[in-house]
Amino acid sequence: MSEELHDVRLVVNGTTHHTQVPARRLLSDALRHDLALTGTHVGCEHGVCGACTVLVDGKPMRSCLIFAVSAIDTEITTVEGLTEPDGSLGPVQQAFAECHGLQCGFCTPGFLTTITAGLAENPCPTHDEARDMIAGNLCRCTGYQNIVKAVERAAVLIEERTS
Incomplete structure (x- = not known):
């Protein structure tokens, strides 16, 4: 017996997918397998590591803890959606490259989305606030x-781009 399928409409990175x-x-899994957006990584599958973090209505969420059917009528942003409209690196991505913030890269998409949300909420964090911002992601x-x-x-790059 096959499992019943549900029609879902997901708005991901500004594009509507059915x-x-x-x-x-x-x-x-829907992002990776159904929509071929493989930038979202799955590490622990228990919501602990943060590698699968995406933005749901601007808030960082562990995508391994959310059913795709419950994400209907939300705006989802994955790491692929953090680039500039011209395809160049977004400010958080650029900062990671400049500061050598990645090594193997597995955890990077979750950090990028988490930091993007964190800087939207606190655009000028102190050093301790920056550490707190990433505390839920493992590397x-x-x-x-x-x-x-x-x-x-x-934070500096965002300020420069908005002033």
Whole structure:
């Protein structure tokens, strides 16, 4: 017996997608497998590591904890949606590159989306606030120092682009 499929409309990175998913399909799986947006990584599948973080209506959410059917009528932003309209790196992505905020890159998409939301809420964080901003995301490679520097650099880049 095959599982019943549900029609869902997902607005991801400003584009509306129509797909059919089983009721228990996770948003992370729908993004990766149904929409071919593979920038969202799945690490622990328990909402602990943060690699699968996407923005849902501007708020960072663990996509491995959300069913795709519950994301209908929301605006979802993945790491692919953080670029500038011309395709160049967004400020958080640019800061990560400049500050060497990544090594293996597996956790990077979750950090980028988390930091994007964090800077939208607090555009000029102190060093401690920058550390707190990324506290829910795990990285095995970097030791976090360059990621914190990237948060601080991204804040400067955002300020420069908006002034």
